[in-house]
Amino acid sequence: MTYQFQFGAVFARAELLIDGFLLTLQLTVLTGLIGLILGLSCAVIRTYGPRPARMAVATYVEIFRNTPFLVQLFLIFFGIPEIGKTFGLRWLPSPYMAGLAALSVNIGAYATEIIRAGLQSVHRSQVEAAESLGLTRWQVIRYVILPPALRNVYPALSSEFILLMLGTSVVSVISVEELTGTANLIQSETYRTFETYALIWVIYFALALVLKGILDAIAARFIGRQKPPPAAAGAAHA
Amino acid sequence: MSALAVSGVSKRFGSLQVLRDINLSLEKGQMLALIGRSGSGKSTLLRCMNGLERIDAGHITIGGHALSYAPAALRRLRQDVGIVFQAYNLFPHLTVGRNIMLAPRLVLRWPSARAEARAREVLATVGLSEKFDAYPNQLSGGQQQRVAIARSLAMAPQVMLFDEVTSALDPELTGEVLITMENLARSGMTMVLVTHEMSFARSIAHIVAFMHDGRIHEIAPAKDLFARPRTEELRRFLSSTL
Ligand SMILES: Nc1ncnc2c1ncn2[C@@H]1O[C@H](COP(=O)(O)OP(=O)(O)OP(=O)(O)O)[C@@H](O)[C@H]1O
Ligand SMILES: [Mg+2]
Numbered sequence: 001m002t003y004q005f006q007f008g009a010v011f012a013r014a015e016l017l018i019d020g021f022l023l024t025l026q027l028t029v030l031t032g033l034i035g036l037i038l039g040l041s042c043a044v045i046r047t048y049g050p051r052p053a054r055m056a057v058a059t060y061v062e063i064f065r066n067t068p069f070l071v072q073l074f075l076i077f078f079g080i081p082e083i084g085k086t087f088g089l090r091w092l093p094s095p096y097m098a099g100l101a102a103l104s105v106n107i108g109a110y111a112t113e114i115i116r117a118g119l120q121s122v123h124r125s126q127v128e129a130a131e132s133l134g135l136t137r138w139q140v141i142r143y144v145i146l147p148p149a150l151r152n153v154y155p156a157l158s159s160e161f162i163l164l165m166l167g168t169s170v171v172s173v174i175s176v177e178e179l180t181g182t183a184n185l186i187q188s189e190t191y192r193t194f195e196t197y198a199l200i201w202v203i204y205f206a207l208a209l210v211l212k213g214i215l216d217a218i219a220a221r222f223i224g225r226q227k228p229p230p231a232a233a234g235a236a237h238a
Numbered sequence: 239m240s241a242l243a244v245s246g247v248s249k250r251f252g253s254l255q256v257l258r259d260i261n262l263s264l265e266k267g268q269m270l271a272l273i274g275r276s277g278s279g280k281s282t283l284l285r286c287m288n289g290l291e292r293i294d295a296g297h298i299t300i301g302g303h304a305l306s307y308a309p310a311a312l313r314r315l316r317q318d319v320g321i322v323f324q325a326y327n328l329f330p331h332l333t334v335g336r337n338i339m340l341a342p343r344l345v346l347r348w349p350s351a352r353a354e355a356r357a358r359e360v361l362a363t364v365g366l367s368e369k370f371d372a373y374p375n376q377l378s379g380g381q382q383q384r385v386a387i388a389r390s391l392a393m394a395p396q397v398m399l400f401d402e403v404t405s406a407l408d409p410e411l412t413g414e415v416l417i418t419m420e421n422l423a424r425s426g427m428t429m430v431l432v433t434h435e436m437s438f439a440r441s442i443a444h445i446v447a448f449m450h451d452g453r454i455h456e457i458a459p460a461k462d463l464f465a466r467p468r469t470e471e472l473r474r475f476l477s478s479t480l
Contacts (some may be wrong), residue, residue, distance in 0.1 A: 129327035129386075132288055133341035133393060134317040137309070143340060147331045 020182030038113025118149035146163030247296030275448035301396030320390030380411030
């Protein structure tokens with residue numbers, strides 16, 4: 001007897017899948033934004049901050065980059081209520097909040113390292129030129145260092161963002177009902193395991209392609225304009 | 239009152255004594271050229287004048303400010319002391335216009351329209367009006383250096399410092415930058431320049447200082463210094479640069 005593919009039972013739960021898809025999208029966008037803000041702040045502190053702050057950020061970054069995400073997730077989900085209890089707090093994070101927090105601090109650590117590399121790619125002479133014009137430290141960072149730094153690391157940041165989207169599937173293990181979480185539910189109800197996972201596999205792939213398209217379009221729109229292609233530079237000489 | 243007064247300035251990098259008891263003064267509207275062999279401390283002395291390097295001993299007064307390293311005081315000094323570097327150091331992500339407008343907007347807090355008018359004005363004085371919207375990498379080296387000069391001029395400094403601003407340029411492009419500096423000198427700007435362009439120093443500078451081993455080895459009006467070097471070191475340096 002050969003296996004009969006039956007997607008009908010899976011498609012019958014399309015509404016559930018759509019909810020899961022939307023939650024994946026929401027987790028991705030929110031985590032991406034929080035992670036970016038966290039990464040930006042931490043990279044600036046790690047590079048230009050006072051020594052104790054630099055050490056604190058370095059510790060954060062190394063801890064989260066050198067431990068498994070799944071374990072970080074469990075620690076946050078199960079550990080925070082325990083820590084809260086010892087301080088007399090009765091607070092339970094929802095799976096969604098715990099997932100969002102774990103993803104954000106994890107991606108924040110990676111974003112910090114990427115952006116820090118960008119800050120270091122801006123030559124010291126740029127800083128001297130800006131300081132010599134009377135700009136404050138903060139103005140130099142904000143207007144002279146950050147724009148080219150972010151431009152330099154944009155490709156690395158955008159592939160990190162795609163990895164983050166794929167990584168959101170891990171939070172299904174604490175029963176967040178994002179795309180993978182809903183797939184787990186559907187396959188346990190329908191016993192159509194292969195069909196269910198094949199379907200979300202295609203959805204993840206499509207979403208990754210779409211996100212990459214959007215990120216590339218942003219790059220073409222904002223970064224392409226800042227840095228004209230060498231051909232244009234050559235023409236201007238003539 | 240002199241526009242620049244340097245007294246008893248010393249500076250070391252680790253165990254290397256780079257400046258030894260430097261004394262100088264320059265009147266408003268004059269040009270001082272610093273010449274000397276590689277490693278004699280010319281750039282370091284220039285960079286000390288706007289606080290890019292810290293001095294270990296001595297005093298510097300420039301453009302009406304006594305050099306101090308308190309951040310706010312240093313920023314006020316730098317508003318009145320422009321510096322132009324060998325490598326131009328334009329901001330690559332900003333157009334020429336925005337490179338020039340940045341400091342007037344952020345430091346002088348001028349509204350955009352006023353900063354733009356000023357940028358167009360200084361760009362015209364370096365002969366690059368049509369490059370307002372170009373990016374630095376669309377310009378030749380000589381044009382980039384003239385933009386860098388314009389960027390400093392936009393702050394209406396009292397004194398301008400130049401560190402070998404033509405050394406990175408192809409020979410055919412040095413002329414346009416030297417002419418720009420000559421015009422600036424004629425307009426009455428007080429200028430200090432580190433240069434290897436001996437004929438420029440000789441014909442345009444008022445005072446020339448020959449640095450040797452971290453000291454001002456000889457200092458004199460340009461004509462005298464080149465015509466009658468008093469020390470063997472300067473004689474040898476001049477004959478080696480011919
Ligand atoms: N940041 C630094 N750290 C350590 N040593 C330095 C530093 N900057 C300069 N020096 C040293 O100080 C000495 C003087 O350097 P400086 O750049 O002032 O020379 P210069 O006269 O400008 O030479 P050049 O004609 O090659 O530009 C040199 O021996 C140089 O190696
Ligand atoms: Mg030098």
